[in-house]
Amino acid sequence: MFDTNKKIGILGGGQLGKMLCLAAANWDFKTYILDASPDYPAGAVCTGFTTGDFRHYDDVLAFGKDMDVITIEIEHVNTDALRALEQAGKTVHPSPRALDIIKDKGLQKEFYRENDIPTTKFELFEDEKSLLAAVKQGDWTLPLVQKTRTAGYDGRGVAVLRTPGDLQTKLLSGPCLAEEMAPIQAELAVIVARNAQDDVTVFPPVEMDVHPEANLVEFLLCPARVPALVLAEAEALAERVIRTFDICGLLAVEMFLTTDGRLLVNEVAPRPHNSGHHTIDSAQTSQFQQHLRAICNLPLGSAAQKMPAVMVNLLGEPGHKGPAHYAGAEACLAIEGVHLHLYGKAMTAPFRKMGHVTVTAETLEAALKKAHFVKNN
Ligand SMILES: Nc1ncnc2c1ncn2[C@@H]1O[C@H](COP(=O)(O)OP(=O)(O)OP(=O)(O)O)[C@@H](O)[C@H]1O
Numbered sequence: 001m002f003d004t005n006k007k008i009g010i011l012g013g014g015q016l017g018k019m020l021c022l023a024a025a026n027w028d029f030k031t032y033i034l035d036a037s038p039d040y041p042a043g044a045v046c047t048g049f050t051t052g053d054f055r056h057y058d059d060v061l062a063f064g065k066d067m068d069v070i071t072i073e074i075e076h077v078n079t080d081a082l083r084a085l086e087q088a089g090k091t092v093h094p095s096p097r098a099l100d101i102i103k104d105k106g107l108q109k110e111f112y113r114e115n116d117i118p119t120t121k122f123e124l125f126e127d128e129k130s131l132l133a134a135v136k137q138g139d140w141t142l143p144l145v146q147k148t149r150t151a152g153y154d155g156r157g158v159a160v161l162r163t164p165g166d167l168q169t170k171l172l173s174g175p176c177l178a179e180e181m182a183p184i185q186a187e188l189a190v191i192v193a194r195n196a197q198d199d200v201t202v203f204p205p206v207e208m209d210v211h212p213e214a215n216l217v218e219f220l221l222c223p224a225r226v227p228a229l230v231l232a233e234a235e236a237l238a239e240r241v242i243r244t245f246d247i248c249g250l251l252a253v254e255m256f257l258t259t260d261g262r263l264l265v266n267e268v269a270p271r272p273h274n275s276g277h278h279t280i281d282s283a284q285t286s287q288f289q290q291h292l293r294a295i296c297n298l299p300l301g302s303a304a305q306k307m308p309a310v311m312v313n314l315l316g317e318p319g320h321k322g323p324a325h326y327a328g329a330e331a332c333l334a335i336e337g338v339h340l341h342l343y344g345k346a347m348t349a350p351f352r353k354m355g356h357v358t359v360t361a362e363t364l365e366a367a368l369k370k371a372h373f374v375k376n377n
């Protein structure tokens with residue numbers, strides 16, 4: 001039901017929470033944030049802010065008790081508290097059950113294997129020592145990709161191990177998994193939405209260009225430059241994945257298109273996603289509004305794109321830490337089709353996501369040209 005007084009509780013007050021609050025405000029929906037500090041990006045735009053830790057049972061439970069719908073902008077939240085809230089009759093999307101699988105990359109990969117969702121070959125290890133032993137025994141050969149099972153984001157829990165030297169310098173400690181190196185032709189992300197009536201809409205797949213050093217997305221292009229048949233297959237796969245997880249809300253499905261034309265699911269995020277930011281400026285419905293529609297069981301909006309778009313993450317300068325300032329903003333704003341979004345983080349750090357720019361144009365080539373200019377200014 002469309003009810004502007006419904007209280008929407010969001011765990012996490014970063015940029016995704018902020019943009020969710022902004023979308024909600026357009027409909028006069030009331031948003032409440034739980035996070036460590038009201039100085040975080042969402043603090044400036046939410047209806048109410050509760051200072052607390054979304055990883056703590058008591059904090060999440062106390063926060064959620066006053067809410068009608070509870071959602072997230074980060075996966076690493078206390079799911080026991082979410083389960084208790086669900087049992088107390090609160091609407092919680094995504095479900096704590098799906099969150100438990102997704103926030104552990106090991107369980108996530110096992111879920112794909114059990115449900116015949118194509119993914120790279122993998123094996124779980126107790127710690128880095130047992131992975132090392134498996135390499136010594138020849139059970140695994142280099143190159144391989146090591147991932148920590150929990151708490152990784154923005155490429156921080158991922159090590160690409162190519163040489164024996166990397167085994168000494170790059171190995172990450174703790175419970176982990178080894179993955180076969182996928183022969184990547186392109187990285188795609190497909191955002192899909194589902195409401196409680198089981199309606200599903202799929203945003204057009206985007207192409208992600210990953211920064212080699214930071215292991216972080218640098219440019220994002222929509223539509224992706226892959227054959228129409230691949231786009232259709234990617235959309236169908238994303239739809240199957242959200243139905244298999246039985247999630248209401250958004251699900252971002254990151255995929256690899258391999259050099260031999262296969263689509264493999266890399267990982268998913270059950271929330272608005274970096275790869276969907278362009279939808280604010282280039283789609284019929286933004287991913288943030290779509291998430292609200294989905295979790296409130298409203299009709300889903302059209303996910304059609306109005307114009308080709310290229311998104312550039314504005315990352316903290318390598319080697320610089322301290323108060324944020326935004327060089328080159330004016331030169332970029334003077335260009336038609338340049339849409340600037342700053343998150344309002346007081347401090348910058350190397351490769352920290354400080355904001356993004358979406359460039360729209362009549363053609364993808366024209367948008368890409370302007371995006372390169374933005375990137376270099
Ligand atoms: N099996 C693999 N084969 C080849 N490359 C991989 C593999 N797994 C991950 N990568 C590369 O590492 C990047 C980061 O991996 P992944 O998405 O799993 O980590 P993440 O830390 O969750 O990243 P993010 O938070 O940015 O989405 C991928 O986008 C891809 O470029």
Ligand SMILES: [Mg+2]
Pocket residue numbers: 254267
């Ligand atoms: Mg990823």
